Amino acid sequence: MGREITSQQNEQNTELFKRRLVQQLQQLKEIINQPDFGQGPLSIGAELETNIIDKAGRASHCNQWLIDTCQDPRQTLELNRYNLEFNLTPQPAKSMPFSLLAKEIKELMELTNQIAEQRQKQLVSIGILPTLTDSDLSDEAISDVQRYKLFSTLLLKDRGEPFQLNIDGNDPFKISTKSIAFEGAGTSFQLHIRVPKEKFSNIYNAIQLITAPVLAYCGNSPSLLGHELWDETRIALFKQSIDTRNDDKEWSHPPRVVYGQDWNRHGIWELFAANTYLYEPIFAQIYNDTDKSNSQLPKLDELQLHQGTVWSWNRGIYDHHDNGHLRIELRTLPAGPTIADMMANAAVMTGLAYGLADDIEDYLVKLPFKYAEYNFYRAAKHGMDAKLIWPSATGFGLTEQSPDEILKQLWPKVRQGLQHIGVDDIESARWLSIFEKRWQANTSGARWQRQRLHYLKSKLSGQQALHQMLKDYLHFQRQDIPVSEWPVES
Numbered sequence: 331m332g333r334e335i336t337s338q339q340n341e342q343n344t345e346l347f348k349r350r351l352v353q354q355l356q357q358l359k360e361i362i363n364q365p366d367f368g369q370g371p372l373s374i375g376a377e378l379e380t381n382i383i384d385k386a387g388r389a390s391h392c393n394q395w396l397i398d399t400c401q402d403p404r405q406t407l408e409l410n411r412y413n414l415e416f417n418l419t420p421q422p423a424k425s426m427p428f429s430l431l432a433k434e435i436k437e438l439m440e441l442t443n444q445i446a447e448q449r450q451k452q453l454v455s456i457g458i459l460p461t462l463t464d465s466d467l468s469d470e471a472i473s474d475v476q477r478y479k480l481f482s483t484l485l486l487k488d489r490g491e492p493f494q495l496n497i498d499g500n501d502p503f504k505i506s507t508k509s510i511a512f513e514g515a516g517t518s519f520q521l522h523i524r525v526p527k528e529k530f531s532n533i534y535n536a537i538q539l540i541t542a543p544v545l546a547y548c549g550n551s552p553s554l555l556g557h558e559l560w561d562e563t564r565i566a567l568f569k570q571s572i573d574t575r576n577d578d579k580e581w582s583h584p585p586r587v588v589y590g591q592d593w594n595r596h597g598i599w600e601l602f603a604a605n606t607y608l609y610e611p612i613f614a615q616i617y618n619d620t621d622k623s624n625s626q627l628p629k630l631d632e633l634q635l636h637q638g639t640v641w642s643w644n645r646g647i648y649d650h651h652d653n654g655h656l657r658i659e660l661r662t663l664p665a666g667p668t669i670a671d672m673m674a675n676a677a678v679m680t681g682l683a684y685g686l687a688d689d690i691e692d693y694l695v696k697l698p699f700k701y702a703e704y705n706f707y708r709a710a711k712h713g714m715d716a717k718l719i720w721p722s723a724t725g726f727g728l729t730e731q732s733p734d735e736i737l738k739q740l741w742p743k744v745r746q747g748l749q750h751i752g753v754d755d756i757e758s759a760r761w762l763s764i765f766e767k768r769w770q771a772n773t774s775g776a777r778w779q780r781q782r783l784h785y786l787k788s789k790l791s792g793q794q795a796l797h798q799m800l801k802d803y804l805h806f807q808r809q810d811i812p813v814s815e816w817p818v819e820s
Contacts, residue, residue: 389461420522439669457549520663548775663676718732782802
């Protein structure tokens, strides 16, 4: 989804595009089977999506101006004009990867804010900006990029009628819309973990398993347009805002925003193949076969493009550079509330992914995949109050357990996993302690936003309270104080 679409969208190109998908699936299988594919040091990278706001806390539609002025190749446009993404430099997993990523985010935020100040703008990292208005969620808010305009047109055409958003909560939200701008309202911190090809399935399954109990303490988007909804409203919003299904049958096609089809048994090829055959292409971009990179491996352009139009919450990535490698992109974590909190989340997810990988089969035979998917949406909705399905402590059957109970069982694996990939013990202790304090305080960015807003509403009107809450949020974020230490009443 990062490239422009230049090919004509017609039946002839669509058929050629599909043929190339099948050909490139076979190529991918052959590439992965090469003995030297993926050899190299493990690394950890990330992408951070941010919101641009004015001094009053309102969304500011000026991402193109910031990109043009900053001239930093690590910055990219996102769907909506008030979003800006940072593509961080991958860091070696050995030693201090999270500290290095944190340092780069801080420097990028400071440099970008210095430019933004020229127009009285600033950046904030938050799952959903609480001060959004209707005009921020219309077609006029979409970035002036051809692929986004085409994307919007084709998705709406595929659906055949407006998108229906229906998110429950303390103050349910329901709307019919023809704009995909709602999808851009949610911003995330996307973690990239490079993995050995022979361990891809084990690590991917471990991530699918543990996302729910970790996410329960990471929520940071509890509202939309003043409606108090899920702890991670971003999850529901993303799924519904581009859902092209409009089936009047007894069965339904899989959604394009998906947690997965099943536990992974055959590596990344299985993920690419499932997405290829289950989903009709949105775009039919035909790339030039003579467009070679410095790498000896093919880019698999058409296959990569199609994979980018199926939004798996945890996604397999093929990278053709150097000797090639595989990554897993974790898209479930929200942006914010602080750099410290995001790095703590990343450390926990990475540690559990590697800590559970060797023993993951013990869990997979006890927990059918449909319950892992169920857990993900329950955690997104209820946060730390969720009741998740988990193997019984007796070893037989399933029970409802809290995220707290599950994390207590899994926690020793976090440090083991980080040690396994060479993360320094002091580095691990620093970031895990931040997560532990949040866990012990039974809070998250979402819970703080709810509690702070309720407190402020006793003194201010609804809109005034939202703007003041965001002002307070930004104050603590700028100081990089972990959310576990943020006061609710002051």
